Amino acid sequence: MIDINVDKYVEKAWAFFEVREYPGNFFEYLYKSNNYIKRYGIVVYKLNIGKTSGFIGYAQNDVPIICVNCKRPLGHQNFTLAHEIGHWFIHKGLSITDQDDAIFGVLKEEIEEQANAFASEFLYPHKYIINDLNELNQNGLFNNGKELKLADFINELANKYCISFKFAMNKILFQAKLYDKNRVKLINKVITRESGTKINRYGEFMYAQDGTDNHKPIVPMSIIKAYVNELLEKRDISLEAGEVFIERFRDLEDV
Helix, strand or coil: CCCCCHHHHHHHHHHHCCCCCCCCCHHHHHHCCCCHHHHHCCEEEEECCCCCCEEEEECHHHCEEEEEECCCCHHHHHHHHHHHHHHHHHCCCCCEECCCHHHHCHHHHHHHHHHHHHHHHHHCCHHHHHHHHHHHHHCCCCCCCCHHHHHHHHHHHHHHHCCCHHHHHHHHHHHCCCCCHHHHHHHHHHHHHHHCCHHHHHCHHHHCCCCCCCCCCCCCHHHHHHHHHHHHHCCCCCHHHHHHHHHHHHHHHHC
16 A cells, blocks of 8 residues: 555645635535636536446546536535545546556555545544544443434534445544444444434435435536547546446437
């Protein structure tokens, strides 16, 4: 594993995007400005791209284009976006999709671990975990019999940082040195027993499988399509991802 200082890249990214606290829903953070593409020199788009969570490629004048699968729950999408942003800051110029394992081999594992570490710190910084752990401990929510209250608190964290319930739970439990599979199973079992599903208890906003929303980048579809075609011609994204992407465009054009 190539040792890098992920925190350094996160600090650069926060400074670049002018993030003063945690970014929350980073799609909303970007799209609140109508000129985010011009301001940051990046294009972000959501589309149903099958089994792929997302990809980053570089098109005209090295403009990074990031696609995130809109059919994933919102917390998953937000992590994917942060993950691809991590690739941009750490592995600039390297186009990557989920199907690139055969191309990059062991290197793929390393760069994916780095991008995951970046996304984890970017969305849910260590200093906030410490504060949240203090509150959890003060309220005794790690005690036996408090699993449902712990789950409710974890859901609040997931919504606050716009991350998946699973990611929030794992990060909290690992930091508290309380992670084990049996504890995770118990928490999920209690939720199921009391409410059936997370959607039933917490609503669809974060946990619906189809996380489609109305946030779209201010850029014509024709430009997105041109970018993707250019990435395909340069073989900068996998053929599978590109074919799915182009097929989705055809579907949209037929509507």
